[in-house]
Amino acid sequence: MAAKLTPREKNLLLLCIGVLFFMAFAIATNSFLGRRKIALEKITSLQRQKMENDTWIKDRDFWQKRRLWLTEKMPSTESLGRAQGQLLEDIQNEALELGFVTEQPTLPPLAAPTESHREVSVAVRLRGDQITVLQWLSTLQSPEKFQAIKLLDLEIDTKARMPTPQVICNLTLARWFKPDNGI
Numbered sequence: 001m002a003a004k005l006t007p008r009e010k011n012l013l014l015l016c017i018g019v020l021f022f023m024a025f026a027i028a029t030n031s032f033l034g035r036r037k038i039a040l041e042k043i044t045s046l047q048r049q050k051m052e053n054d055t056w057i058k059d060r061d062f063w064q065k066r067r068l069w070l071t072e073k074m075p076s077t078e079s080l081g082r083a084q085g086q087l088l089e090d091i092q093n094e095a096l097e098l099g100f101v102t103e104q105p106t107l108p109p110l111a112a113p114t115e116s117h118r119e120v121s122v123a124v125r126l127r128g129d130q131i132t133v134l135q136w137l138s139t140l141q142s143p144e145k146f147q148a149i150k151l152l153d154l155e156i157d158t159k160a161r162m163p164t165p166q167v168i169c170n171l172t173l174a175r176w177f178k179p180d181n182g183i
Contacts, residue, residue: 003057004127011047016101018024019167027157029095032151047131048155049079070128073146074146074176074177075116075146075177075178076177076178077125077177080109080110080120080144080177081118082120083175083177084107084110084120084121084122085107087104087120087121087122087173087175088105088107088124089123091122091124091151091173092124094136094137095126095128098128098132098136099128099129099132100128100132101125101126101127101128101138102124102125102126102128102160103110103126103127104123104124104125105123105124105125106122106124107122107123108122108123108172109119110134111174113179113180114179115179116179117177117178117179118176118177118178118179118180119174119175119176119177120174120175120177121172121173121174121175122172122173123151123152123171123172124169124171124173125168125170125171126166126168126169126171127157127160127166127167127169128166128167128169129162129164129165129166129167130156130164130165130167131165132163133167133169134167135147137149137169137171139172145175146175147173147174147175147177148173148174148175149172149174150172150173150174151170151171151172152169152170152171152172153169153170153171154167154168154169155167155168157170164172
């Protein structure tokens with residue numbers, strides 16, 4: 001038979017039980033706070049996503065107009081290789097008309113088509129009068145031409161013996177076409 005507990009043993013037993021309850025409460029609180037933090041982060045993320053989606057929905061008419069404009073205006077091509085050659089020829093003809101010297105024309109590999117467009121690009125090195133080159137560069141990139149300057153490196157030609165400043169321009173120009181499936 002078990003002996004009766006002394007008052008000191010009873011106090012120690014109550015203290016042990018109290019510590020166990022306290023630790024169980026601390027573990028449960030820690031678990032709850034962890035789950036609460038994750039839930040609050042998810043709520044914040046979803047609210048941010050909702051605000052972004054609301055913005056896209058408000059702008060839907062604007063982007064629909066742009067999509068229609070692209071469908072109507074974006075040029076199409078049967079052969080990207082031929083289009084790339086045509087782009088190089090256009091650049092060389094314009095450069096010749098403006099008195100630039102073209103060097104090292106290269107046809108970079110064709111970019112992989114995306115669902116929104118197909119792209120051809122041409123890289124060329126030009127030498128010419130600084131003001132004329134800058135004016136010509138400002139006419140190259142436009143939405144109506146579906147052209148964009150992908151790379152532009154201008155440097156002053158220190159070896160030139162001309163009265164006006166001369167520049168060397170490394171240029172990569174891209175032109176976009178409708179994807180195979182249309183827009």
